[in-house]
Amino acid sequence: MADTRIGIVKRIIWPAKASLFALIGGAVGLFGDLVNFFAEFLSADVLVLIFAVVTAVAGLLCFQRAFMVNAADDKAVDEVVQCTQCDAFRFGLFATAAFILLMLVGQGQSATEAVGRQLGLIKEDTAVIRDQVGDLHAMAQPQMIIDDPESAADHFNNAWIYQTMQRNSAKAFAEMQALYANYAPKKLDAAQLYFDSGNAVKGRAQLVEEMQALARKTGDATLLVIAARAAPSAEAGDEMAAEAQKLDPALPFAWWDIMRPKPVKVGDMTQRGAAAQRDRFIAERETVEKFRALYGAYPAQHWFFLPQFAGDLETIARQQSEGMANNIATYDDIASGRLADRVREEYRQKNR
Structure with a gap:
């Protein structure tokens, strides 16, 4: 069953x-x-x-x-x-x-x-690898030569890599010549790179003359600012700066350039000498204030291709202006006789 x-x-x-x-x-x-x-x-x-x-x-x-x-x-x-x-x-x-x-x-x-x-794991691993490759490419991008430069920034990128990464000043200068042959970037670091790369392959005097001629041709006064730094004398530098001011009055570096400080002239400490020093500081402070007004009107990238290397020029200019204001007040006290009056009054107070 x-x-x-x-x-x-x-x-x-x-x-x-x-x-x-x-x-x-x-x-x-x-x-x-x-x-x-x-x-x-x-x-x-x-x-x-x-x-x-x-x-x-x-x-x-x-x-x-x-x-x-x-x-x-x-x-x-x-x-x-x-x-x-x-x-x-x-x-x-x-x-x-x-x-x-x-x-x-x-x-x-x-x-x-x-x-x-x-x-899914394979896909995830592939995605991770793709992201990592993308990150590596993004990191390497600033160090990559642009084969067919189509802008002033592209030429500057190539020249900067040749000069700083590959230490090939000849190629860097050729790239900068191509830049200024087609563009007028009006960026101070571009003019500086033109000088730095050119200074390695050309004589200094010849390079300065070429930069002056190139500034007049392109209307880019930053070339004159950099050339003034390398001028054979302070007077020649002042002439180039004055030309830059006429060529581009809106360029802040034409009015004040921290890399080209004025030589300190020590005069006599008479009232007349103090008045002359006061007036000199007043004139210099006006140029610094003009720089601050022009420079602060735009972000730093307006004046530089690589503003991160420019430093805080606004703060430096402000500190310079404040220091000059103190000097102006001191020399004004001397020129007006107020300082002498205070010294005499203090002397009388001590010898009563």
Whole structure:
């Protein structure tokens, strides 16, 4: 009798004629594996539980009928084996089996999820590498020669790299010549780079003369400012600065250049000498204040290609102006006789 019941169970699980519901169950197991991959709210454990519940309920109903049928009546057994409850049982059984098999392949996850995670890791690694390569390219960009320069900034970039990175002044100067042949950047660091690179391949006097001529041709007074620093005498430098002021009155460096300080002239300490010193400081302070007004009207990048290397010229100019104001007050006290009066008054107070 037991063998007969076991035979019925075998026929229920695997009937003589393949059951469409068994095939559908296997397909559903595969589909569940895909659903688990794409739907976050359905995990592998939840899907196994759903398939197991369906299988258990259908199996309970199926086996209840199977154990009540007359095992000797083949027709009755066939009807039970092909009943709706047994079809549902086979559906759930094969769906569960297919899904569990795929979970074993996926080592606790669905196979599709495991493969997806692997692909995700590969994709993530590729994205990280791409980001890192992008970062390296961004870091190297300022040190890369631009093959086909299309602007003054491109030429300056190339010349700066040749001069500072590759230490090739000849190429740097050629690049700067190409820059000023096509543009008038009016950037002080460009004029300085023209001088620095040219000074390595040309005589100083010849270079200064060329910079003067180039300034007149292009209207770029920054060339005169830099040339004035290298002038053969203070008087020649003053003449170049005056020319720069006429050529470009809005250029702050034409009025005051910290790299070309005025020589200190020590006069006599008489009232007349003090008045002359006071007037000289007043005139110099006016140029510094003019510089501050012009320079502060624009951001530093208006005056430099690389403003980060320019320093805080506004603060330096302010400190210079404040120092000159103190000197003006001191020399004015001397020139007006107020200082002498204070000294005499202090002397009388001490000797009473």
